[in-house]
Amino acid sequence: MNDKPLGVADAEYRRAMREFATGVAIIACGAGESRAGCVATAVASLSLSPPSLIVNLQRAGSTRQRLQDAGAFSVNFLGASHEALARRFAGGAPADERFSDGAWIEGATGAPVLADALAAVECRVEEILARFTHAIVIGRVEAVRPGDGGPGLLHWRGRFETL
Amino acid sequence: MNDKPLGVADAEYRRAMREFATGVAIIACGAGESRAGCVATAVASLSLSPPSLIVNLQRAGSTRQRLQDAGAFSVNFLGASHEALARRFAGGAPADERFSDGAWIEGATGAPVLADALAAVECRVEEILARFTHAIVIGRVEAVRPGDGGPGLLHWRGRFETL
Numbered sequence A, B: 001m002n003d004k005p006l007g008v009a010d011a012e013y014r015r016a017m018r019e020f021a022t023g024v025a026i027i028a029c030g031a032g033e034s035r036a037g038c039v040a041t042a043v044a045s046l047s048l049s050p051p052s053l054i055v056n057l058q059r060a061g062s063t064r065q066r067l068q069d070a071g072a073f074s075v076n077f078l079g080a081s082h083e084a085l086a087r088r089f090a091g092g093a094p095a096d097e098r099f100s101d102g103a104w105i106e107g108a109t110g111a112p113v114l115a116d117a118l119a120a121v122e123c124r125v126e127e128i129l130a131r132f133t134h135a136i137v138i139g140r141v142e143a144v145r146p147g148d149g150g151p152g153l154l155h156w157r158g159r160f161e162t163l
Helices: A008-017 A062-070 A080-090 B008-017 B062-070 B080-090
Strands: A025-029 A036-040 A043-048 A051-058 A072-077 A104-106 A112-114 A119-131 A134-146 A153-156 A159-162 B025-029 B036-040 B043-048 B051-058 B072-077 B104-106 B112-114 B119-131 B134-146 B153-156 B159-162
Touching: A008 B043, A008 B051, A008 B119, A008 B134, A025 A051, A025 A062, A025 A080, A025 A112, A036 A051, A036 A062, A036 A080, A043 B008, A043 B043, A043 B051, A043 B134, A051 A062, A051 A072, A051 A119, A051 B008, A051 B043, A051 B051, A062 A072, A062 A119, A062 A134, A072 A112, A072 A134, A080 A153, A080 A159, A112 A119, A119 B008, A119 B119, A134 B008, A134 B043, B025 B051, B025 B062, B025 B080, B025 B112, B036 B051, B036 B062, B036 B080, B051 B062, B051 B072, B051 B119, B062 B072, B062 B119, B062 B134, B072 B112, B072 B134, B080 B153, B080 B159, B112 B119
Parallel strands: none
Antiparallel strands: A025 A036, A025 A072, A043 A051, A051 A134, A072 A119, A104 A112, A119 A134, A153 A159, B025 B036, B025 B072, B043 B051, B051 B134, B072 B119, B104 B112, B119 B134, B153 B159
8 A cells, every 4th residue: 555664753653652552352354254354453432322433444454345345343352361362363364264263153243253352342334434544444333242351451562461 | 412311232332342441642732721632542543654543532522622723632642650630631620720730841733742641642633524422533643752661551441550
């Protein structure tokens, strides 16, 4: 999309954003052979009425494309025990390898849902806004699967942490 | 904006989103008497090229209005020592009281910048998208102020935590 080398300003920006801690989520969509998913930390609540959230995804990525086709997706908040799963979904592995590990079940929208996530939220795609290299995906919440309150996985200063 | 009581689905959604840990940021804008600011946890990087981020703010809030008028804002990532400041900016205090505490300096864009933040990022307002009760603010990064790497302030399961 944009392969110019990062300038000083970009590197400075990247360093600054590392200071904002986040949980770690897997965004998942599709079914069977057409499942796709990736790790995202750019997740934010939008409104409570109606329940809605946003996720920023790479425009060129397979998850953004399949999510658009499927019209629904899940946001699975990872616990401390999911660090290996997070690395699997952050790397370059093909989709079938990504889903070969983890307690994936089919959610109410048809999207894959991680049964032992801290919580999972399923959304219908309300809108996709392409901006720069990324897509802002607005999801309207259709279903929620609560978890059992275990320790959480975080990402901060370029590292995984637990809380 | 929307004053119907929260239904079960809204409460379930709120509980699920509490599982996604975040850093804590103060969004600040304006100058002198027209300063405004609030705490935000719905902050996410958008793209690196160009450096840009999004912040979700209440549409009806004073910060959203003044940020739109000012055309610029700062995102100040809070450290563990800033919990009282976070509570001040989360409550109902008027703007002059909010800024009466904290090491506020004038940034490159004219927005107030917290000198001892973990990092501060100043943005020009690129776009404001009104969606449901909230506004998605897209900021184009103009300046970055690095911090000194101290411990961070987080928000998780409805509580402040430090890391």
